[in-house]
Structures are given as structure tokens and as C-alpha cells.
Amino acid sequence: MSLYRRVANLFCRAKLERDIxxxxxxxxxxxxxxxxxxxxxxxxxxxxxxLRFGRRNSFMEEARAADTAVVLDGMARDIxxxxxxxxxxxxxxxxxxxxxxxAIAANVVVFSVLNALVLRAVNxxxxxxxxxxxxxxxxxISQSYPDYLDYRSQNTTFRDMAVYRIxxxxxxxxxxxxKCWLYEVSGSYFGMLGVKPxxxxxxxxxxxxxxxxxxxxxxxxxxWRSHFGGDRRIIGKTVDLNKQPFTIIGIAPREFHGIExxxxxxxxxxxxxxxxxxxxxxxxxxxxxxSFVIGMLKPGVSAQQASENLNAIAHTLAxxxxxxxxxxxxxxxxxxxxxxxxxxxxGFLSAIMIMTFLVLVAACMxxxxxxxxxxxxxxxxxxxxxxxxSSRWHILRQxxxxxxxxxxxxxxxxxxVAAFLLRTLTYWQPFGDFPIHVTVIxxxxxxxxxxxxxxxxxxxxxxxxxRQIWSMDATQVMKGGASTTAFRRLSWRDLLxxxxxxxxxxxxxxxxxxxxxxxxxxxxxxxxxxxxxxxANTDLNMAGYPHLTVYKRMLEEAARLPGVISVGAINDTxxxxxxxxxxxxxxxxxxxxxxxxxxxxxxxAVSPGYLQTAQTHLLAGRDFTWHDDDKAPKVAxxxxxxxxxxxxxxxxxGRRFAQGDGSLFQIVGVxxxxxxxxxxxxxxxxxxxxVAQDPNSDMTLLVRSHMPPAETAAALNHMFGKxxxxxxxxxQSWQDGLALVLFPARAxxxxxxxxxxxxxxLAITGVFGMAAYSVSKRKxxxxxxxxxxxxxMQLMRAALARxxxxxLCGSAIGLTLGVFASRLLSEIVYEATPRDPIVxxxxxxxxxxxxxxxxxxxxxxxxxxxxxxxxREEA
Amino acid sequence: xxxxxxxMAKNDLQGTLDLLVLKTLLRTRSLHGYGIVREIQxxxxxxxxxxxxxxxxxxxxxxxxxxxxxxxxxxxANRKAKYYKLTASxxxxxxxxxxxxxxxxxxxxxxxxxx
Numbered sequence: 001m002s003l004y005r006r007v008a009n010l011f012c013r014a015k016l017e018r019d020i021x022x023x024x025x026x027x028x029x030x031x032x033x034x035x036x037x038x039x040x041x042x043x044x045x046x047x048x049x050x051l052r053f054g055r056r057n058s059f060m061e062e063a064r065a066a067d068t069a070v071v072l073d074g075m076a077r078d079i080x081x082x083x084x085x086x087x088x089x090x091x092x093x094x095x096x097x098x099x100x101x102x103a104i105a106a107n108v109v110v111f112s113v114l115n116a117l118v119l120r121a122v123n124x125x126x127x128x129x130x131x132x133x134x135x136x137x138x139x140x141i142s143q144s145y146p147d148y149l150d151y152r153s154q155n156t157t158f159r160d161m162a163v164y165r166i167x168x169x170x171x172x173x174x175x176x177x178x179k180c181w182l183y184e185v186s187g188s189y190f191g192m193l194g195v196k197p198x199x200x201x202x203x204x205x206x207x208x209x210x211x212x213x214x215x216x217x218x219x220x221x222x223x224w225r226s227h228f229g230g231d232r233r234i235i236g237k238t239v240d241l242n243k244q245p246f247t248i249i250g251i252a253p254r255e256f257h258g259i260e261x262x263x264x265x266x267x268x269x270x271x272x273x274x275x276x277x278x279x280x281x282x283x284x285x286x287x288x289x290x291s292f293v294i295g296m297l298k299p300g301v302s303a304q305q306a307s308e309n310l311n312a313i314a315h316t317l318a319x320x321x322x323x324x325x326x327x328x329x330x331x332x333x334x335x336x337x338x339x340x341x342x343x344x345x346x347g348f349l350s351a352i353m354i355m356t357f358l359v360l361v362a363a364c365m366x367x368x369x370x371x372x373x374x375x376x377x378x379x380x381x382x383x384x385x386x387x388x389x390s391s392r393w394h395i396l397r398q399x400x401x402x403x404x405x406x407x408x409x410x411x412x413x414x415x416x417v418a419a420f421l422l423r424t425l426t427y428w429q430p431f432g433d434f435p436i437h438v439t440v441i442x443x444x445x446x447x448x449x450x451x452x453x454x455x456x457x458x459x460x461x462x463x464x465x466x467r468q469i470w471s472m473d474a475t476q477v478m479k480g481g482a483s484t485t486a487f488r489r490l491s492w493r494d495l496l497x498x499x500x501x502x503x504x505x506x507x508x509x510x511x512x513x514x515x516x517x518x519x520x521x522x523x524x525x526x527x528x529x530x531x532x533x534x535x536a537n538t539d540l541n542m543a544g545y546p547h548l549t550v551y552k553r554m555l556e557e558a559a560r561l562p563g564v565i566s567v568g569a570i571n572d573t574x575x576x577x578x579x580x581x582x583x584x585x586x587x588x589x590x591x592x593x594x595x596x597x598x599x600x601x602x603x604x605a606v607s608p609g610y611l612q613t614a615q616t617h618l619l620a621g622r623d624f625t626w627h628d629d630d631k632a633p634k635v636a637x638x639x640x641x642x643x644x645x646x647x648x649x650x651x652x653x654g655r656r657f658a659q660g661d662g663s664l665f666q667i668v669g670v671x672x673x674x675x676x677x678x679x680x681x682x683x684x685x686x687x688x689x690x691v692a693q694d695p696n697s698d699m700t701l702l703v704r705s706h707m708p709p710a711e712t713a714a715a716l717n718h719m720f721g722k723x724x725x726x727x728x729x730x731x732q733s734w735q736d737g738l739a740l741v742l743f744p745a746r747a748x749x750x751x752x753x754x755x756x757x758x759x760x761x762l763a764i765t766g767v768f769g770m771a772a773y774s775v776s777k778r779k780x781x782x783x784x785x786x787x788x789x790x791x792x793m794q795l796m797r798a799a800l801a802r803x804x805x806x807x808l809c810g811s812a813i814g815l816t817l818g819v820f821a822s823r824l825l826s827e828i829v830y831e832a833t834p835r836d837p838i839v840x841x842x843x844x845x846x847x848x849x850x851x852x853x854x855x856x857x858x859x860x861x862x863x864x865x866x867x868x869x870x871x872r873e874e875a
Numbered sequence: 876x877x878x879x880x881x882x883m884a885k886n887d888l889q890g891t892l893d894l895l896v897l898k899t900l901l902r903t904r905s906l907h908g909y910g911i912v913r914e915i916q917x918x919x920x921x922x923x924x925x926x927x928x929x930x931x932x933x934x935x936x937x938x939x940x941x942x943x944x945x946x947x948x949x950x951x952a953n954r955k956a957k958y959y960k961l962t963a964s965x966x967x968x969x970x971x972x973x974x975x976x977x978x979x980x981x982x983x984x985x986x987x988x989x990x
Contacts, residue, residue: 023931026909030954
């Protein structure tokens with residue numbers, strides 16, 4: 001209580017002092033009144049009163065001394081002093097605060113994303129014992145359902161295991177049809193994760209009595225609210241999923257969305273009913289992967305023990321089943337599709353984190369330089385204070401308070417900016433069709449980081465002038481001789497600026513290298529031309545159609561739309577989220593074990609006309625026709641990489657290959673290579689099969705048209721209504737459809753660009769500060785030189801040689817470091833190489849620009865010095 | 876600080892002034908600074924006279940410690956003045972200070988007798 005009052009007093013000193021003044025006047029007045037009453041003359045009464053009162057002025061000091069009992073007082077005085085100092089030079093304060101705010105905001109944002117993506121555990125109880133079972137090779141994360149059953153029933157180390165799979169289905173309520181994303185999950189799923197329904201119930205293992213035995217669904221809270229208006233009476237109602245009846249039995253809690261960090265499904269249904277959704281049976285097929293297996297360890301069991309346990313099971317399975325040859329279980333943290341996204345995301349974000357941290361380091365160096373310059377500017381003032389007995393520690397404390405004040409304001413501003421950006425990111429839904437939310441709500445650890453960074457970036461630069469103050473010789477400084485001579489030698493400040501520029505050049509190099517890599521991968525040959533093509537995506541299974549007739553009818557109708565150049569269809573377009581992989585064997589293979597596989601690659605079912613519509617170039621052979629149907633010999637079109645791997649470069653047209661089920665395919669055409677799964681992938685084999693021989697209910701209709709996209713979309717919409725009225729579909733341009741796969745590259749490009757910009761800005765402020773300071777320090781000298789008739793060029797050389805030399809050295813060092821650092825970057829960024837003339841020259845030009853920009857104003861200042869005015873001033 | 880009293884260690888003297896002020900406020904309930912000076916003088920039969928200027932730092936300090944509380948008021952002669960009164964913790968402090976003072980006096984007297 002009293003401490004609060006004292007602290008409060010410290011900050012409202014003015015009011016307090018007014019208060020005391022009034023009180024003292026009142027006291028003296030009362031005494032005068034009494035004196036007059038006792039018969040004194042007014043004049044005498046007044047004198048007597050003042051005399052009796054004694055040392056009036058000293059009271060203020062004594063009152064203050066009473067407050068000083070609290071240690072805080074000295075600090076508060078320092079803070080007020082610092083605030084005064086900062087207010088006195090707003091240029092400096094604003095520059096420092098803005099630089100720091102940007103640097104801290106960048107750090108907070110990147111750390112939050114890193115935190116949300118990689119560091120934070122999955123939001124379920126006991127997440128430290130929750131693991132996903134993946135395969136030996138990175139990125140190979142899905143299992144077959146029969147293997148899951150064996151793992152679950154035979155292991156001794158897991159409390160329980162569960163399986164889930166991502167899918168989608170057409171949901172119709174009689175009134176409307178939607179496409180919705182869903183999780184097919186095992187009965188053990190909810191129980192193992194310890195999730196309780198918001199209301200209604202969840203299905204469990206008792207509901208699983210063989211295929212299609214549990215026609216129940218659980219809705220997500222968001223889907224229930226958006227599609228059923230949050231109506232509780234929905235429980236027990238029946239809806240159709242892909243034309244099959246399912247009963248709604250429960251609603252999941254609002255915050256529960258499964259354990260994939262960014263995927264928010266609309267509903268959950270028992271995996272035993274998958275056939276009704278997928279249209280094919282994977283429950284009894286060990287070859288059919290695609291299910292994600294997670295398990296909760298028993299208390300006291302280590303991940304090591306559990307993986308040994310699973311591998312013993314895997315070993316036995318591999319002996320019994322051909323499909324399980326080489327089966328190997330690896331435990332990883334769940335949440336980001338095993339380690340498929342987690343690994344690259346961790347790598348990339350760590351690299352970005354390092355870069356952002358370097359930005360902060362550069363900002364701190366900048367700040368340290370400014371503080372050092374200010375300390376030496378105030379040399380005379382500080383020297384006087386030392387001379388009259390102020391302690392060095394006290395002076396340092398004051399400078400430090402000033403630095404901390406600036407850094408804390410900068411930190412607060414930066415955190416605000418970051419919080420705003422993160423909020424925007426959280427509510428952002430980048431992909432309309434795909435239920436992805438990136439929830440990056442900053443948690444306490446993020447704010448702790450922001451505070452720590454601000455304190456650090458106040459203390460470190462603030463301490464920098466300490467050396468100066470400690471070695472300060474008060475008499476020397478007061479004589480005024482020290483400042484100009486000290487400026488001649490290479491000072492700590494120069495080294496600091498050099499280091500700052502090196503860091504900035506390093507950042508600039510790294511960001512340019514990455515930008516070039518991104519640019520190259522964005523403009524790499526996709527193997528198709530997305531411009532001018534509209535996609536209509538659907539799953540004929542969703543409306544229970546016999547596939548091929550509707551399929552053909554849609555193509556015919558679409559071809560008749562106005563402005564259409566060509567139409568075609570494929571099950572999933574390359575670089576979309578779907579897509580299948582398959583393996584190929586040589587003709588004549590009889591033993592189809594994994595070790596005899598010649599190649600694995602992407603597989604597509606396409607209609608005649610797809611290649612032409614996608615503008616995938618046919619290099620040899622022919623396209624499919626509708627005569628390539630189930631009565632004709634099986635045929636395929638392959639890409640160049642396939643041809644090279646299977647036939648070593650000789651003409652493959654007319655030759656044959658086999659698939660795992662023993663069927664043979666004759667190659668009728670060869671197409672150019674493309675990108676199939678990722679932008680950054682190396683050339684991958686691809687096989688195209690005629691849709692009439694490879695029935696597939698997934699259908700993406702491609703329409704290449706002269707018409708504007710909106711008109712084509714409207715025409716397609718109308719066409720779907722006519723041909724298949726109850727079929728959910730999505731229409732978008734191919735370029736929008738690529739957004740998902742291009743997103744990481746684009747996000748990275750923007751991030752790296754911003755980093756590069758930060759680096760350039762920091763370099764400019766650094767060099768500018770140095771040059772401006774140097775000019776202002778040597779004003780007198782330049783005045784005399786001008787008076788003596790020095791040429792402009794010579795003057796410039798004197799004024800700017802040092803900052804420019806530092807810029808040159810710093811840039812050279814930074815560029816060299818950047819070249820080495822880019823080796824690390826090339827692990828993450830596609831085709832990142834610093835040995836790129838555009839990168840090299842880009843960095844050099846950028847640093848030159850930095851030099852010109854930063855020295856322009858100081859140079860003009862030096863040229864504009866009027867010696868006469870200067871001499872008058874001095875006199 | 877106290878005229879007409881022996882010179883003692885600073886803290887003791889300060890403590891004595893505190894004691895006088897607190898005691899005065901206990902008796903009078905509420906009083907302004909000038910009133911306190913007058914009251915001490917009157918109650919001690921003019922033996923103790925407080926240097927008026929040094930009263931206020933003491934009042935300020937005691938208020939910071941929470942022993943006394945203040946509010947602005949008006950005197951009978953219609954002059955604005957700040958009135959002080961004792962708080963609960965001030966009452967406790969007074970008890971402690973009184974005891975301390977008794978012991979101090981006892982000690983000093985004993986010493987004087989011995990000498």
C-alpha cells in the first residue's frame with residue numbers, strides 16, 4: 001500500500017510538490033494570523049513566521065529523500081531522465097524504435113509460426129506418449145489396414161492404437177448436397193485420444209462388427225453450426241453420404257479436429273464403413289496403404305522399446321505376406337502428417353528463424369553504434385558529471401535506462417504488430433476447397449520471447465558505450481581535445497558498423513539466392529499449361545453414378561460450350577492434393593516382390609483429349625481414343641523419365657511393362673516430363689492409363705476456353721445441373737487449383753523478400769548514421785578546408801571514404817559468408833545456388849544503392865557547409 | 876531538531892518527534908501541521924518547541940509509512956489547511972514508539988545516575 005503510494009508519488013512529483021507548497025504556505029499563514037492576533041504588526045508577524053519556519057526550501061529535498069528510501073526512486077529518476085533525453089532527439093528515438101519494432105515483430109511472428117507448426121505438441125491429453133507409426137523412408141507414412149490390425153493386436157507396449165484416414169464425400173440432407181471432408185477412424189480413436197463428445201455419443205470398438213456395420217457419423221462443431229444451425233435435435237437424424245444412409249450420433253467438441261495440426265474435417269465416420277465412401281475395399285488389402293496409424297504408449301514404456309516391439313511384429317509380417325516385404329516401423333511425433341510436412345517445415349522455419357534473428361542482431365548493432373555516438377557526443381556533459389562526483393556506474397545506469405526505454409517501446413510496438421499479423425494469419429483460409437486453418441495464437445512463451453528480446457536488445461547495445469565511459473578522462477574531454485583525435489583511428493564503432501553491414505549483406509545474399517530458387521521453381525516446366533483452363537472437380541461416387549456413361553456425357557456436353565478449344569479429364573490433376581502412385585515391373589516378371597520393382601511413379605487415369613487440353617506435349621506415339629476400352633488390349637502412355645528408367649533411352653513405343661497384379665501394358669505414347677507431387681521433386685516417372693480401362697470415380701474435367709473464366713465457370717455450372725443434378729462439384733481455374741501446392745513456395749518467397757528488405761533498410765540506417773555523424777563531427781574541419789579552397793571531390797573523399805570503405809569490406813565479407821550459407825539453404829530451397837550471376841550482381845547493385853542512398857544526405861550536408869557562418873558560430 | 880532537548884543519535888531524535896506527533900494526533904483526532912506544533916508546545920508547557928520547517932518532512936514520511944492519513948480541510952478562520960489523523964497502523968506504531976522511548980529514558984537515566 002505505502003509502497004504503491006511512494007511509487008505513485010515518484011511519477012506525479014509535480015502535483016505532490018504543488019501540494020506541499022500549498023500546505024507550507026497555509027502553515028505560515030496560520031502563524032501570521034496568530035501573530036497578528038497576539039498584537040504584532042503585519043510586517044513583523046510575517047517575518048517572525050518565516051523565521052520560525054526555518055529552512056523551507058530544504059523540505060522538498062527531505063521529502064524526496066524520504067521517498068528515496070525506496071530503491072525504485074533512483075530508477076524512476078533515471079527513467080524520467082531517459083525519457084527526457086529520448087524526447088530531446090526524436091529522430092534518433094524514432095529510428096531506433098521503428099528498427100527494433102520491425103526486427104522484434106519479425107522474430108515474434110516467425111517464432112510463433114515455428115512454435116505452432118513444429119514445437120507445440122498435439123492438443124490432446126498425454127500427447128507426450130502419442131506417436132505415429134510410419135515406415136522406414138521419410139515421407140512414407142501410411143500403413144495398410146490389415147497391418148494396423150496386426151500391430152494393434154500383437155503389441156505389448158501400447159495402451160491402445162488407432163487408425164485414421166482422410167477422405168471426402170457428398171453429403172445430402174434431402175434439401176441440399178455438399179462436398180465435405182471427413183476422417184474415417186477406428187472405433188478406438190476417440191477413446192484413445194481421451195476426447196468426450198460435446199453431446200450425443202461417439203462410436204467405439206463395440207460398433208465395429210465387420211465391413212459397413214456402423215453407419216454412424218460424428219459432426220465437427222463447426223460443420224454442425226454452419227450446416228445444421230447448431231440444432232441439437234439433429235442427433236438421431238439420417239443423412240446420405242455418397243447416397244448411403246448414415247445416422248448422426250454425436251457432435252465433437254469445438255476445439256477437436258483430429259490430431260493433424262491444420263486439417264479441420266467436417267465429420268468423422270467409422271473406418272469399417274469406408275467402402276461406402278471410397279467405393280473400393282482397403283480393409284482386407286495389405287497392398288493398399290493410405291491409413292495413418294497412431295498409438296498411445298503404456299506408462300513407463302519408452303519410444304525405443306515400443307519401436308523394437310513393433311519391428312518384431314513387422315519382421316514376422318514380412319515373412320508371411322509378400323506385401324509386407326521390408327516392413328519397418330518408425331515412431332514419429334504426430335500432427336504434421338507424420339514427418340512428411342514436419343521435417344521440411346522445421347528445416348525451412350529454422351533457417352528463417354536464424355535469418356530473422358540476424359536481422360535483430362543487425363538492428364542491435366545499429367543501436368549500439370548510435371548509442372556509442374551519442375555517448376561521445378555527450379562526452380562533455382558526462383565528463384562534467386564525473387568531475388562533480390557522479391559515479392561512473394550511475395552514468396552508465398542512466399545510459400542503460402535510456403537504451404532499455406527505447407528497446408521496450410520498440411518491443412511493445414513490435415509485439416503489437418506481430419499480434420495483429422498472427423491474428424490475420426489465424427483467420428486466414430488460404431484454400432477454399434481444402435479445410436486448412438493455421439492456428440497461430442501467440443501463447444505465453446511467445447510473449448516471454450518478445451520481452452526477452454527487447455530487454456536483450458536494450459542491454460547489449462546500451463552496455464556498448466560502457467568502455468568509453470570507464471576509460472573517460474574527465475579533464476581531457478572537458479578541454480575538448482579528445483573527440484577529434486579519437487576519430488582518426490579505427491574505432492570499435494567502425495568494426496561494429498562493418499559487422500552490421502556484413503550481416504546485412506549476408507541476409508541479402510541468402511534472400512536473393514532463395515528468391516531466385518523460388519522463382520525458378522515457380523516457373524519450372526510443370527509439364528502442363530494451367531493458363532486458360534478451368535477445372536471442375538467431382539467424385540462420381542458421391543452420387544452413385546455408373547462411371548463411364550456420365551463421364552463421357554460430361555465431356556461431350558462440355559465440348560459444346562461456347563468458346564471451348566478442347567476438353568479432357570483426369571482423375572486428379574498433377575500437383576493437386578490427390579494422386580496415386582504405383583510400381584512397374586519388366587515384362588516377363590513372375591515374382592512381384594518389392595525388390596523386383598524397376599520404378600515407382602505417379603499414375604493417372606485420363607480421357608482422350610486430356611494431353612491436348614493440358615498441353616502436355618506428346619513426344620512420340622499417339623494419344624488414347626475411346627476405343628482403348630475394356631475390350632481392347634491394355635495400353636499406357638509414359639513420360640521420358642519412365643522410358644529412360646525402364647528401357648534405358650531406346651524408343652519405348654510398342655514395348656510393354658507389367659504391374660504388381662501381373663497385367664501387361666503396351667506403351668502407345670511418350671510425353672514430356674512434368675511435376676507431379678511437389679514443385680521441388682526430381683524428375684519422376686509417370687504413367688497415364690485410359691479411363692475406359694482404368695475406371696476411377698474421381699473426375700477432374702478440364703476445359704480450355706477462349707472465354708473469360710467466370711463465363712466458363714457459369715456455363716460449366718449449368719452443364720453439371722443438367723447432366724448430374726445431385727452431384728457435388730467444385731469449379732475453379734487451374735491456376736487457383738495450384739494455389740495449395742504453390743503456397744509454401746510463395747509464402748517462402750514473400751518471407752525471404754521481406755527479410756532481404758529488412759537487411760537493406762538496416763544497412764542504410766547504419767551507413768547513414770555513421771556518415772551523418774562523421775560529417776557533423778568534422779564540420780569545423782570541413783569549414784576550414786572549404787575556406788582554404790578544397791575541391792568538392794577531395795571533401796567528399798574526406799567525408800565519406802570511411803563509411804564507404806566499411807560498406808565495401810562489410811559487403812565483401814557478407815557476400816562470401818552468404819555463398820557458404822547458401823549451401824545450407826540449398827537443402828531447403830529448390831535449386832538454390834549462389835553461383836548465379838544475377839544473385840551476385842544483385843547483391844552488389846543492392847549494396848551500391850545502399851551506399852548511395854545512405855551517403856547522399858551527409859554528402860550534401862558536407863558540401864553545403866558555409867565556412868563564414870561556421871566561423872561566426874565558433875567565435 | 877527538538878529545541879531544548881539533549882542531542883542524541885539522529886534516529887532516536889526522529890523517533891521522538893514521531894512519537895510526539897503521533898501522541899498529539901491520538902489526543903486531538905485530527906489536526907493540521909501548524910496545530911500540531913502549537914499543541915506540542917502547549918501540552919509540554921512550552922518546554923518542547925518543534926522547529927516548524929522540520930515537522931513537514933516527518934509528516935510526509937509518516938504518511939508514506941501509512942501511520943497517518945491526510946485530507947484537505949478549512950480552519951475556523953476559513954483558511955485552507957491539510958488535516959492529519961492517526962491510522963490503525965499509526966496506533967500500533969505509537970504503542971511501539973512509546974515503549975521504545977520509555978526504555979531509552981530508563982537507559983539514559985540509569986546512565987546519569989551511574990555517572
